[in-house]
Amino acid sequence: MTKRAGFALIAVVALLAFFVLRGPAGRETATATATLRFESTAKLATPEIESKLSVIRENPELLDEIASRLLLGETWGHGPDETAGLIASQIRISVEARAKTAHLVTEASDPIQAALLANTAASVLRDFLETAKMTPEEYQARIRDQEDAVEDKRKLLDQIKKTEGIVYRGDPAPTGSRKPTHPIEAERPEGGGAYFANAEGDYEFAKQVLLAMKTGPVPEADFRVTHIQWAKVENK
Structure with a gap:
């Protein structure tokens, strides 16, 4: 399942759970509020x-972490996606x-669960x-670490090429020769092609990650929670 599909499924489950968890009209539910103090180096609008x-x-991943800390999947008897949707619907x-x-408010039929959920979230x-x-x-x-990782993967790929007698399609062609458009295979052990393909894929992916790190923006470091006032139970 793709990340986008996972978000969509969580949204659908959360919408359904909203009506299920509220129960019949007039039924009381418990709410709990954790208050967060935050600071930011940039001037941010409310949205x-x-x-x-x-x-x-x-x-x-964060919803799964909440479920893991509170054992909600086991308690509710649901799978990971449905559990995540139920948690999201209550926050x-x-x-x-x-x-x-900021106020992180949770709602549940049980006051203790509402407080535990608010504080854990x-x-x-x-x-x-x-x-x-x-x-x-x-x-x-981090960029230097990734550069080292790229170099390590390049050395591994070079070693595989020497061992198996493969000319990598990204290498410059020998002087006066015609550059191959595909790897040229020599005698190699059974399964060697798959090993080469895996190493080649790892190397190319590592280069792409490095390029993205060098050309993309530095991850934001302008926002953090400095204090939490832990939730107390409130009855509606």
Whole structure:
């Protein structure tokens, strides 16, 4: 399943769960609110802040982390996608930009579950934003690591070519010879072609990643959660 398909499935399940979890008209549910204080080095409008914080409802990996910490998949008896959709349906984000404050509100039929969900979601969100931060110096270090990875993969590919007698299609042709459009195979052990193809693919992918890192923007390091006021149960 593609990431886009995963987002769509979570949205559909969340919409259905919204009506299911609310139950009959007049039925009371419990809400809990975790309050987040944040800081930013850039001046962000309220929609931009909401977008940064709403990742907790939209990112399947973060929803899976919440489910894992609270064992919600096992408790609810659902698969990962449905569990993620149910979690997303129970989380709301509101922002007070001037006060640099956000409210992460959860709703559930059980007051304890609502509070646990709010606090766990706030913790997962804070951790995600913290690890997502990267200074320009740290990013340059990442680029150097990727350059080393590219070089290591190039050396491995060269070694395979020498061992198996293959001329790689990306190499310059020998002087006075005709450049091949495909690898030229010599005698090689059984399965060697697959090994070569895997190494070639790894090398090309590593180069693409390096190019994207060098030409793309530095990951944002302008936003983080500085404090969480943990949720208390509120009854509607």
